[in-house]
Amino acid sequence: AAGVIQSPRHLIKEKRETATLKCYPIPRHDTVYWYQQGPGQDPQFLISFYEKMQSDKGSIPDRFSAQQFSDYHSELNMSSLELGDSALYFCASKFGRQGVHEQYFGPGTRLTVT
Amino acid sequence: AQSVAQPEDQVNVAEGNPLTVKCTYSVSGNPYLFWYVQYPNRGLQFLLKYITGDNLVKGSYGFEAEFNKSQTSFHLKKPSALVSDSALYFCAVRDLTGGGNKLTFGTGTQLKVEL
Numbered sequence: 001a002a003g004v005i006q007s008p009r010h011l012i013k014e015k016r017e018t019a020t021l022k023c024y025p026i027p028r029h030d031t032v033y034w035y036q037q038g039p040g041q042d043p044q045f046l047i048s049f050y051e052k053m054q055s056d057k058g059s060i061p062d063r064f065s066a067q068q069f070s071d072y073h074s075e076l077n078m079s080s081l082e083l084g085d086s087a088l089y090f091c092a093s094k095f096g097r098q099g100v101h102e103q104y105f106g107p108g109t110r111l112t113v114t
Numbered sequence: 115a116q117s118v119a120q121p122e123d124q125v126n127v128a129e130g131n132p133l134t135v136k137c138t139y140s141v142s143g144n145p146y147l148f149w150y151v152q153y154p155n156r157g158l159q160f161l162l163k164y165i166t167g168d169n170l171v172k173g174s175y176g177f178e179a180e181f182n183k184s185q186t187s188f189h190l191k192k193p194s195a196l197v198s199d200s201a202l203y204f205c206a207v208r209d210l211t212g213g214g215n216k217l218t219f220g221t222g223t224q225l226k227v228e229l
Binding site: 041042044055056090092094104105107110 | 216219
């Protein structure tokens with residue numbers, strides 16, 4: 001079965017640079033979530049989209065922005081990168097904004113800021 | 115706010131023995147609870163969920179979880195552990211605050227199954 005695709009899988013950037021992470025949800029899934037998992041930490045919710053509109057916002061820095069496109073893929077744009085942004089970034093998708101369906105996670109993008 | 119707590123950072127169990135990974139929850143309203151597993155350098159894999167109905171929920175890879183409303187717990191169990199079950203396990207709760215349907219995770223429990 002098709003899974004959530006994230007690209008790139010690994011990314012190395014320097015401080016103050018920008019990065020763009022991409023997420024391709026499971027076909028027919030219309031809701032996308034972004035999570036950040038720091039070293040030894042649990043995943044923390046950043047932002048979510050439903051039908052191309054932002055549906056919820058968590059602890060996402062103002063330096064970050066995201067959007068969902070007409071084909072439901074999503075991009076997380078990160079600017080003025082800081083060392084503390086080094087983390088594993090997960091995208092998850094599900095069908096429907098509400099409801100009880102579980103979220104399916106991608107393999108993550110490991111961002112290292114040097 | 116919705117939250118879950120995993121009181122154990124690590125659980126060690128011998129292969130073939132039963133395992134339990136603990137999770138307690140604090141929610142307003144009906145709890146929608148999930149268990150995910152994370153292998154090194156991998157994404158989170160869904161194991162099972164509790165929405166309503168039977169308190170014993172069966173999931174993937176032989177795992178099950180018992181929902182206990184009086185104890186506000188949702189412990190993950192498996193009758194006979196395998197070395198390949200060694201991984202990081204997260205309990206999560208559906209969090210509707212903010213209008214979305216995000217997951218709030220516990221801090222994770224590292225399960226180590228030894229021969």
